Amino acid sequence: MAAVERQQWDVVVVGAGGAGLRAAIEARERGARTAVICKSLFGKAHTVMAEGGIAAAMANANENDTWQVHFRDTMRGGKFLNQWRMAELHAREAPERVWELETWGALFDRTADGRISQRNFGGHEYPRLAHVGDRTGLELIRTLQQKVVALQQEDHRATGDHESRLKVFQECTVTRVLKDGGRVSGVFGYERETGRFLVLEAPAVILATGGIGKSFKVTSNSWEYTGDGHALALLAGAPLVNMEFVQFHPTGMVWPPSVKGILVTESVRGDGGVLRNSEGKRFMFDYVPDVFKDKYAESEEEADRWYEDPDHNRRPPELLPRDEVARAINAEVKAGRGSPHGGVFLDVSTRMPAEVVRRRLPSMYHQFKELADVDITAEPMEVGPTCHYVMGGVAVDSDTAAARGVPGLYAAGEVAGGMHGSNRLGGNSLSDLLVFGRRAGRYAAGYAHGLADRRPPVDEAQVDTAAEEALRPFTAGAGGEAGPPENPYTLHQELQQTMNDLVGIIRREGEMEQALRGLAELRVRARRAGVEGHRQFNPGWHLALDLRNMLLVSECVARAALERTESRGGHTREDHPAMDRAWRNVNLLCSLADPTGGLAAADPARAQIRLTRERTEPIRPDLLALFEKEELVKYLAEEELYE
Numbered sequence: 001m002a003a004v005e006r007q008q009w010d011v012v013v014v015g016a017g018g019a020g021l022r023a024a025i026e027a028r029e030r031g032a033r034t035a036v037i038c039k040s041l042f043g044k045a046h047t048v049m050a051e052g053g054i055a056a057a058m059a060n061a062n063e064n065d066t067w068q069v070h071f072r073d074t075m076r077g078g079k080f081l082n083q084w085r086m087a088e089l090h091a092r093e094a095p096e097r098v099w100e101l102e103t104w105g106a107l108f109d110r111t112a113d114g115r116i117s118q119r120n121f122g123g124h125e126y127p128r129l130a131h132v133g134d135r136t137g138l139e140l141i142r143t144l145q146q147k148v149v150a151l152q153q154e155d156h157r158a159t160g161d162h163e164s165r166l167k168v169f170q171e172c173t174v175t176r177v178l179k180d181g182g183r184v185s186g187v188f189g190y191e192r193e194t195g196r197f198l199v200l201e202a203p204a205v206i207l208a209t210g211g212i213g214k215s216f217k218v219t220s221n222s223w224e225y226t227g228d229g230h231a232l233a234l235l236a237g238a239p240l241v242n243m244e245f246v247q248f249h250p251t252g253m254v255w256p257p258s259v260k261g262i263l264v265t266e267s268v269r270g271d272g273g274v275l276r277n278s279e280g281k282r283f284m285f286d287y288v289p290d291v292f293k294d295k296y297a298e299s300e301e302e303a304d305r306w307y308e309d310p311d312h313n314r315r316p317p318e319l320l321p322r323d324e325v326a327r328a329i330n331a332e333v334k335a336g337r338g339s340p341h342g343g344v345f346l347d348v349s350t351r352m353p354a355e356v357v358r359r360r361l362p363s364m365y366h367q368f369k370e371l372a373d374v375d376i377t378a379e380p381m382e383v384g385p386t387c388h389y390v391m392g393g394v395a396v397d398s399d400t401a402a403a404r405g406v407p408g409l410y411a412a413g414e415v416a417g418g419m420h421g422s423n424r425l426g427g428n429s430l431s432d433l434l435v436f437g438r439r440a441g442r443y444a445a446g447y448a449h450g451l452a453d454r455r456p457p458v459d460e461a462q463v464d465t466a467a468e469e470a471l472r473p474f475t476a477g478a479g480g481e482a483g484p485p486e487n488p489y490t491l492h493q494e495l496q497q498t499m500n501d502l503v504g505i506i507r508r509e510g511e512m513e514q515a516l517r518g519l520a521e522l523r524v525r526a527r528r529a530g531v532e533g534h535r536q537f538n539p540g541w542h543l544a545l546d547l548r549n550m551l552l553v554s555e556c557v558a559r560a561a562l563e564r565t566e567s568r569g570g571h572t573r574e575d576h577p578a579m580d581r582a583w584r585n586v587n588l589l590c591s592l593a594d595p596t597g598g599l600a601a602a603d604p605a606r607a608q609i610r611l612t613r614e615r616t617e618p619i620r621p622d623l624l625a626l627f628e629k630e631e632l633v634k635y636l637a638e639e640e641l642y643e
């Protein structure tokens, strides 16, 4: 069998984005020897791309803001399907996490009196997003990296080795979580550059791998987002919750084709940008749903006054939650009122002076100038929906971030489900990463510590199987499977097109059934995904290995979306267009059809995913009391109201 490098750690964190780094810092500070392993270069995680800011009720820009208001907004945004305890912890702890970042060196934009500046975003009642221009994620990662280095310097002083207690393995991909019986015993992966295999033995593994956007053709997500952590959890025996909820951000670039999907930050609207159709109409006033009617302006005059006097006017409808805005844009384009390249117009040029646009939105200014030759200080942008974020994810315990059913496995950040319900509010991801990254690090370290010397051993047979699975693309097509070898790149493209066209922003029963049939065919062909050459510097091999994960998560999304016969948040059914209160307390869980976690032996044409329903935990009464009764009636299921 292929040579495998071995190391022992207390905690292994898979992913070095905001969630992974915050988890690693916490685990190391609590005394756990911690390894971080990431697919890309250290510092290049997806979090770097976050633009608008971190949501936290610090009340710097409006003194009425509190954690309770933030909690309410988050629950409303998620249409009450949020794991309410996560939403509570998140709203309560986010301010502390932002101040902590500042003490670690983060340089946020300031208010006139020197406090951290906070900006408006969709669905947030008050200006709440701490930001660094439109490059907030970059500052967040820079700060966390700086903290990692500071801890390593401390360790060097104590032990003579910078990496004795906290080590980063960059450009390494984890392909399997290893287990001993039911418990985690480590991870198996490969170095992308050399192709060498690696086993990190550890009793606690934190998944912090981000999202799944690369399964869709038009996406704001980077190449890393192939749903690896979601798939690793499934394969290890942990269920995923509510995978039907995928957020299509309303404003991605639509032109030129090479940049289609790249994000246009919500800060553009938060700072005063407006959406218009081809007739020049600010169409969002026509799309305010009943549940939000009393909170959004009815006229352009009122909406514009809100920017100056938010306490006496209602918010502009451009700042509705993302799902509402994305559907509205989709409807305008479908009705023939779209822009020349199939989007709508987003305009800041008539709303603020050019120098303000360049100062507040520097990345957007450069993005459009360089990629589309559009000067956003002088003309509108063309924008349309793009696959952006997955609300569904690993089912976790709210307090500890422990994955359900697999002792030693934890998940934090975008890979974890529950926090955002059916739709995430902008800015709530960066705060989620910090709050739950820290919690995952804390509880994983505690768990590893509690085991003392009773650590689960690594099962050698599992290591061999993982190595065989990883090497399979080099022999695919030669091993007796019917049909010629398949090009992994072509399979990626076909999968992305299938998900985009058939399980995208507006969903229909027949199309989702067609998607499931298409996925079954792709699974069969993916068994023959073959590559040439060897393990060094072989991107085709990496693509072939990503396919397993993309196919698994795509099947989860399609199956759950077919099952949920209502429209809620990031899940819109044309054949069931209304939100149905009877679905409010239903979670859909996806688990592996073959509970042994073996995919290789299973017939790939057969469904890999089993779907079950569970009832959500009733919302705690003191949290329910934060809402008006009339509002709850719009959301809660009949029996919940009765209770």
Ligand code: FAD
Residues within 6 Å of the ligand: 014, 015, 016, 017, 018, 019, 020, 037, 038, 039, 040, 044, 045, 046, 047, 048, 049, 050, 051, 052, 053, 054, 055, 136, 137, 172, 173, 174, 175, 208, 209, 210, 211, 220, 221, 222, 224, 228, 229, 263, 388, 389, 412, 413, 414, 415, 426, 427, 428, 429, 430, 431, 433
């Ligand atoms: P990531 O930052 O994506 O990190 C994932 C890590 O896992 C990476 O290091 C990756 O290499 C690693 N990884 C993945 N698979 C493997 C594997 N198999 N083996 C080893 N390592 C692996 N949210 C906000 O709150 N505010 C914003 O303003 C905002 N703006 C955004 C702008 C854009 C363009 C995008 C795309 C998203 C934005 N978001 C924003 C969302 C937010 O950035 C993400 O949800 C968040 O950064 C995810 O962080 P994470 O730590 O969960 O994962």
